Amino acid sequence: MSAVNESTTLDNQGTQGPFRQTLGRRTLGRVGPVLVVLAILCLGYGLRVYRLGQQNIWWDEGHAVWAARQSLTEVTRITAYDVHPPLYLWLLHAWMRVAGESEFAVRYLSLIGGMLTVALCYVVARRLVGRRTALLAMMLLATARFHIWWSQEARMYVWATFFVLLSIYCLIRLHHRGYSAWMLYLLSSAAALYTLYLAVLGLLLENVFVACVWWRKPRRKRFLFNWILAQMGILALYTPWLYVALSRTRTDVAKTSFPAHLVWQLYATVLSTGISTDLDRWLWVVVPIMLLALAGIALLMLDRRQPQRYGFASWEVGLLLLLPLLLPPLVVFGLSIPRGVFYSPKPEARYLLTFAPMFYILLAGTLAIFWQKGRRGRMVTIVGAALVLTTFVSVLPGHYAGRYMRDEYQTAMATLAAYAEPGDAVLLVSGDRYPVFYYYYHQRFPGGAALPGAAWEGKGPPVYLLPRHGPSLSAESVESELAPLAAKHPRLWLASVERGLQDPDDVARAWLDAHRTVVLNVDQGHNSLRLYAADGDAGGAETPLVSAEYRPQQSVAVERGRGVLVGYDLPTLEHRPGDRVQLGLYVWPGTAGMTLGVDWLDPEGHVVETSEIDAPPVAESQAVVRVIAPFDVYRYTAPGRYEAEVWARSPEGAVMEGFRVRLPVGRVTQSRRLPRKAVSQAREAELGEGRIRFLGYGLEPAEAVQAGEALAVDLHWQALARLETDYTVFVHLVGGYNPETGGPVWAQDDSWPLAGGHPTRRWLPGQVVVDRHVLDIPENTPPGRYQIEVGFYNALNGERLSVSDTEHGRIVIGEIELIDQG
Secondary structure (H helix, E strand, O other): OHHHHHHHHHHHOOOOHHHOOOOOHHHHOOOHHHHHHHHHHHHHHHHHHOOOOOOOOOHHHHHHHHHHOOOHHHHHHHHHOOOOOOHHHHHHHHHHHHHOOOHHHHHHHHHHHHHHHHHHHHHHHHHHHOHHHHHHHHHHHHHOHHHHHHHOOOOOHHHHHHHHHHHHHHHHHHHHHHHHHHHHHHHHHHHHHHHOHHHHHHHHHHHHHHHHHHHHOOOHHHHHHHHHHHHHHHHHHHHHHHHHHOOOOOOEOOOOOOOHHHHHHHHHHHHHHOOOOOHHHHHHHHHHHHHHHHHHHHHHHHOOOOOOHHHOOHHHHHHHHHHHHHHHHHHHHHHHOOOOOOEOOOOOHHHHOOOHHHHHHHHHHHHHHHHOOHHHHHHHHHHHHHHHHHHHHHHHHHHHHOOOOOOOOHHHHHHHHHHOOOOOEEEEEOHHHHHHHHHHHHHHOOOOOOOOOOOOOOOOOOEEEEOOOOOOOOOOOHHHHHHHHHHHOOEEEEEEOOHHHOOOOOHHHHHHHHHOEEEEEEEEOOEEEEEEEOOOOOOOOOOOOOOOOOOOOEEOOOOOOOOOEEEEEOOOOEEOOOOEEEEEEEEOOOOOOOEEEEEEEOOOOOEEEEEEEEOOOOOOOOOOEEEEEEEEOOOOOOOEEEEEEEEEEOOOOOEEEEEEEEEEEEEEOOOOOOOOOOOOEEEEEEEOOOOEEEEEEEEEOOOEEEOOOEEEEEEEEEEOOOOOOOOEEEEEEEEEEEOOOOEEEEEEEEEOHHHHOOOHHHOOOOOEEEEEEEEEOOOOOOOEEEEEEEEEEOOOOOOEOOEOOOOOOOEEEEEEEEEOOO
């Protein structure tokens, strides 16, 4: 590491190391480096705080919050049965009592650990590769997607990274700081072990390094004695936890072995890109970055100059930077091999985060070395720096793209909070997913801290985690599980969260359907919430009423004598394709038989869909009920801000005068604009009695296609009026008799327009829709001339839309030649 060591030697002489030519002492002066460090820290903070709270709590985070909510004694006991030590949960326990339990708050603790690591990276890099190069290393870590990722998760990995890096920093300073350096080394190493079991890799690395270099240190006997004493001190500090945990830590054996080369590939990919999926896709960028790093190590190891400041020669620095590349994937792979005892986890990207800062120091040092190797070396530095920085910048948008709040539990929790009454109980069937349920439940009903086997003790209804007497619910055990609870509580809420884990046959629902009456039902993907009441009981099987104490998220100032809407809930503010917006409306029905209408308005004010909901009848004149107005977001739902205009219709069918309220419902993002394309072949026809106009089509290839290939058909439609049904488009390749289909159809594609991305119910009058369908032609299709026919039908009853100039509800748009493969 001639250039790198020159930087540390020249630093003693007042010079600024290998980047002196590019940055210059005059440019930065004494204040310049401080300003650059502060700028990088601000950049790193901004990248980590951006969208920090705009993602749902996932299972691991939910478990961490649930555990940290317990007493410190209980936190310790829970962690002893877990696969992680307790320090992070101790910190989170204290942090939540200061900052709260919102998604933003619980993750901010990790952000703090991430920023401390970025700052410490500069300090470590300055002592290994010089001040100027340390700025680049700090910049790489500050912008690395891998480190940003785990700085935005409520998990312990980024704090373990900080403590391991602090331990390495102390190792570098042991010869120069005396007692204070040894004590800080002892405490930081013990803290790393108390944060993550795999932090033992840090101690392994340090001991391998010391074993290789201790013999050439001044006063080496004393150093070796102190080193052994420090390792014994670390063990002494860690022994109490080992005593607690070893007898309780669960065993979990990997089912299959993980290929060794994939562990190395995963490590290289997450370090270079921060992406842990589709690894082969990134080989073109990962390979040159890793080759660049290995080349830097080779140059360091071959440099045999005298020891520099802090007592390290270039080859020793190279060894210290090489070990983090070799040991972590090797050990992680070894731990993943099925052994029949203890915990054998599948290799995960997060297990490899601990030494990421050392890799970015290595990359920065490598670029600095090549800069000192003449014209060709500078060219390598320029190309390498461009590759690394371009990669880091280009992958960041993909990280943030997935960070947004989905309506996973919010609608169900709002419904439960609105209707919960004294004496209710919640039956939770969730397997090990209960911590996430408890997280969102706690937001509505604070104060609870339920443990498995115990009911929720907060302000809301008690939550019974089912099954209580076995690993899963069955037809034989459901009676003993539910009958005592049904006798104790007049109303039961059944919360099914990933019920396939413990109730795959849905026996809990079947039992409740047979013994109670369902009066509310909220479905959210794989999860559902149902309220069951006993006929004739208080609250009974009649329409449930919103609690008088409950307040909607937003109130609406509408007098009851003139209108019906008193408030609304909006679970999330950002909606993406595949989401369902569930607008919760709090309604005073007033008159039996009233209908509530919701017009969904796009960013340009067009009504893209209308929902009509029959308000349930209620016996009490001042009662309020909650109804949900749904709105699905598709791939081609126009992006932008949407509104919902709420109106009402009387039982006689007349729209109520003086009542029309517009509500903001958030933004649609990540969707696409409708494609535009010129018509290749004009062919006009009207369908559905003038509601849709066919403008023409296009074929790719246009004239001939081989069997076994695909034929793309572009259909150009124009909506002439609003459609109330989602029609299916059919595209058929027809010819002679096909024995496999029992008719003339040889290939077909039936789907909603734009592959389901823009259903006909969303078509605006005058809107042109370019709808592509792809026909995969079977290889056994005989050559010849084939016709292509298209049209619409209702999938519910099979009826086709009529066509103005043809019979049988179809348009024959043209012919194509199918040629022999030979």
